[in-house]
Amino acid sequence: MKREYVADKSLIISADREMSMQGTITDEGSRTAGPGAEAIAEALMGRIGPQKYKIWFQSCARFTLADGCLKIGVPNPFMANWLESHFLRDIKAAAQAATGGHPQISFVIDSELSEPRRGPVSATSAAAQPSPHNHGAPSLASAPSDRSKGLKLSLETFVVGPTNELAYSAARAVVREQQSPFNPLFIHGGYGVGKTHLLQGICNGVSEVRPQTNWLYLSAEEFANQFVMALKTKKLEAFRARMRKTDLLAIDDVHFLASKPSTQEEFLHTFNTINLAGKQVILVSDAHPKMIGQLSEKLVNRFVSGMVVKIDPPDFPTRCAICRQFAERMVNTAFGDGRAAQGGQMAESVIRFVAERVRTNVRELEGALLKLVAYAALQNGKITLAMAQSVLAEHIERCDPIVHVCDIESTVAAYFGTTLASLHSAKKDRTVSLARHFSMYLTRKHTKMSSSEVGRAMGNKNHATVLVACKKIEALLERNEDVHWQSSHGHKVVKAQTVLMDLEDGIAR
């Protein structure tokens, strides 16, 4: 999944932003797309020096220059915040020096960069064409190079704990048994909790256990893009053959199908064909099928007909175990294996400190550790508890509010009968807008997040959108106006202050 953050406070989101990216990644050490982007990266290295460039950009950032916009792919929101607050001026200056213009700069969360580095990143992920991964029988529609690209995450590196063990066991069963009882398997959960990790792990596991299995892994967005392309180029038959003649179809980010009726219809037929043939379907989404707004009833029924399992954010022991795994890998990357072997590993006190203070999701944990390891590498120093406390102070203060943004969003979404996916979307209907405005208002009120941060967290909206939302809610509350919305039980009218009270009660529970 890619999320977009805009550095200079004005947001550009294009629905087909992945399609519009030009160029490819040249190699592991230079993640740039296109000559302009390479020149910017070079100019940036000249400005900040090779050491800082190596630590902060070489393997953690991906530059893409297209249509006057410079997109910087980063592994997690921390990197976006960190690069923005520490290097934005240098990036702007480098961009101007290299292009002679002032490209708009945005940070994009690129899940490929947040994945463990076990070999080169697939070049196709940043290229103009979508990049499904498949294995087994030859594809009828993909370029040959697609077939050779492996997925990077495996079940062996997935740390199991009480909040994900059910999903993990189901994943293991799908790998183990050709006719698993969990069909379809629908995994849902919040941001960065390991859904994609499990999905990729299943595909890799199946490859090992039953190498002849023909599996296909792609995101719902890729499915939609390929469907549109097949329609345009009159290659629907080849598209259908490719999607349907598979033993295992793994679809990430299924919530992307919301509000796309014709793609849903096509997907329904794909699903039915695979299902009828007794083959496996695995789906991943940020919400339960019934909570994905604007999804056809037929699809919802199909999705809930098998096993629906949720992954929650990990508990403390699981966070510690994940931290140990990340830390070992990161210390090795930053200092080299020799240093790690000589005691460069992260002390248990540091692991516990980070796991105790960063609780929301695994990607956040990874971001905090990355910051710590990078800082230590920059200082050429040992990672101590004192260093962790000082380096992560700002970060911990920000991510340790009394309430978390995810609590606010889920309470608000449930109250207004909408979904997290809708809150994060660009939808403008009354109910979704109202819910979004209340979410933004409550997050500003109850957390220490700035307007820009709230906007970023809520589907990459810009800070002006958040300010407008807060003003609207303040005005509603001041006059205690009637608030109208459409719930699943019909039209609702409630006084603004009552809505606020209900929501704050819900969040506190």
Ligand SMILES: Nc1ncnc2c1ncn2[C@@H]1O[C@H](COP(=O)(O)OP(=O)(O)OP(=O)(O)O)[C@@H](O)[C@H]1O
């Ligand atoms: N239980 C776990 N053990 C080890 N690593 C994990 C675990 N859960 C998540 N991770 C790691 O955290 C990062 C984010 O996980 P992942 O991309 O699977 O999240 P996600 O739930 O798909 O998030 P999103 O919905 O935002 O795409 C990845 O680097 C992944 O390997």
